[in-house]
Amino acid sequence: MIDLKDLRQNPDKYKAGARAKNVSVDVDAVLTLDERARGAQAEFDRLRAEQNQVSQQIGRAKDPAEREALKAKAGEFKPRLQQLGEEQREVAAKVEGLLLAIPQPPDDDVPPGRDASDNVVVRHWGEPPTFDFKPKSHIEIGEALGLFDFRAGAKIAGSRSYFLKSGGAELHAAVIRLALDMMTREMGFTPMVVPVMVREQAMKGTGFFPGGRDQAYRVGEVEEAGEDVRFLTGTAEVALTAYAAPENEAVTLNEVDLPLKLTAASTCFRREAGTYGKDTAGLYRVHQFDKVEQVVICRNDVAESKRWHAEMLGYSEELLRRLKLPHRVIQCCTGDLGVKNASMLDIETWMPSRFDGKTQATGYGETHSASRLYEFQARRLNLRYKDKEGKVRFCHTLNNTVVASPRILIPILENYQNADGSVTVPEVLRSYVGREVL
């Protein structure tokens, strides 16, 4: 949610922002409607003030006849007030609806571009390995070693489903555990176990709805709101970010409480609607996976947000360095940001099976995504804190993947494969897996 006041003052900023993000919105329509809503509100307030005065006289009046006369007088305000109230409510709801769709303008440091092809490589780490044998894909490796079973997955749960087995399941648990341990023991994040089935309000508040409604699985038998309907989250970001937000208007946080550094491993559910035919084989694009997510809720300070963004990106890079997986950092261009981000950096990890043998860029697959949202989510969630001067302000929120598995198993299996078909377990995972070779 963007700031309506700011939209009034700087409409061009938001028009340009939407254009840069390839989102079409009618900013002027919002402003026109907003003006109407405020007009109705102002008149309502004025009339109401008059009515209140008369009403208070009724309370004080002793003489019954006088009371009746005053009642009649006060009653005259009613129809007009009702009409104005209705108009105000109606128009305000429309404004709210439109406002939800207006994207957060990209930050100045985001390169302009149409889509993912205009993203900018920021840095590389590690050299893609060369093999003196014909390297296999993770699918071939895993099937040969009995690490997973796609046929059973499809039979039991449909396409894009899988079973992890023995070494595959162990490797999966190991990366999740490694990531959690690093974030909590070394980076000072608070470990959380969070709901993955949430109310619509949490999805809206974190900015996934209304835009991403078709990406979420809905749980519950009844259509009507309030009747046991929940949504499965596609990331722990939803619960972790909404965690600190009160359901009422009350301020819960104080500046000294910030920053909140939260991490959670959670199962993530994604419908992957509109991706038919894309990455259909293997572990790359699946409906259900586990992910360790990091969320930071900090003070309303652009410089601090930027610092955290870089910091959080660094944690994920650190994990990949420990796993010794070659990767590169991508600054997403304006057109690739989505509605809610001010800036987003992805990490892509080397996956030999994706490499076309010619263009190196083809060998990298997305494994991480670090978002900087400023007030966007906090406004929707009403996530606020009291600063040192006692002023109530919206928090800033950020999030980033620490690791998502089984997707991360693709680079692990493919980069660590041996000529004999076995896979060497990365050193940092050995204590978790309990052996050196799969």
Added chain:
RNA sequence: GGAGGCGUGGCAGAGCGGUUGAAUGCGCCGGUUUCGAAAACCGGUCUGCCCGAAAGGGUAGCGAGGGUUCGAAUCCUUCCGCCUCCGCCA
């Protein structure tokens, strides 16, 4: 699944149709007092929107939404949450 109760400011807790943004206590901030502190005393202490340069004023808000009424924290209604008892299941 059935029956009942509850939801008020940072916290505790009154109010149950009339000038109540809301008594009282605690906490917090400022002041007086003190060599300093405690205690005591005095004052202040919510948020959104609108008007205003500001001081200030108007309006809305007592879990959330809707309704009744000249007027609602107080009545009705739907939803959300919590608690107690019974049933069911672990």
